[in-house]
Amino acid sequence: MKPPQEVLADYLARQNLKMTAQRRLILDVFLREKNHLSAEELYAKIKTQDPSVGQATVYRTLKLLTEARLAEEVNFADGVLRYEPLYGIEHHDHLICEGCGKNIEIMDPVIERRQEELARKHGFVLSRHKMNLYGLCEKCRKKNKAPKKTTPG
Amino acid sequence: MKPPQEVLADYLARQNLKMTAQRRLILDVFLREKNHLSAEELYAKIKTQDPSVGQATVYRTLKLLTEARLAEEVNFADGVLRYEPLYGIEHHDHLICEGCGKNIEIMDPVIERRQEELARKHGFVLSRHKMNLYGLCEKCRKKNKAPKKTTPG
DNA sequence: ATAGATGCAAATGGTTTGCAGAGCT
């Protein structure tokens, strides 16, 4: 499998775009992350490595990485677009705790297969899907079970 | 089953909020829609009925309807938040054509069950989920199969 | 009477864009 830098280089070449120091840096920092970063968060990390990089470049490069299939947009419904590395990563979905924000990556072949079948039944051919499951994790359920404190005293 | 107006009235009462002409109107117009409207789109429709209603009120009321479980936010990843009526409507997911934007409501018990199992395995109890399948519908696949036109003449 | 609702307009905040200068190829 081609290293991600090469994937990007190839994509850029194919599109007649150019490889730059910024793009290399952004890709590097981005891939090092295991969390789902927003553009702003990534921008902050980038700045610690090279304060001269502009925020617009981070936004633009994330779009580029998405097109190059090195990143994927994920939307946790909190108004901010996040990105997750896609390089060498198996497809997965998300199980999100509404209490603490914890986020577990899940993947179920049965669901995947049914999705395809379902789509086919409607004449669709799928290119991708997003599935987010929202609920409460064990810890947060226990936390909430505790009796509500009235103002003490 | 309680009529939606009553559902809203009950919710408002429970929260010590008030029923107003605007809220009634917005609920009415909203429920009459079968499409997934953005706040702006709903605002436009509302204005034809009563031009005096402010846009902020539409935004605020949609949030209210969501809390009252009469509406549900849906996010098709195009930067705009849409709402769909939830009153008396079975839960369903979405199959979206990336070619023409067509949107089919789907629901599969097998997937629903697996989701619960999957969540339980991780110690979660689910409150809700969103699943969007993206692909191309039959028409759009045929359209795209046609050889690319070069500038004619 | 009074807490809450409304409309307006201004503010917000994530994201995009125009532009002049810099950098790849």
Added chain:
DNA sequence: AGCTCTGCAAACCATTTGCATCTAT
């Protein structure tokens, strides 16, 4: 050399908020 990139700041645009006024309860 020429087309693309970059950083900056301004622009965008959906959504939210402050406030004076109005209204349901």
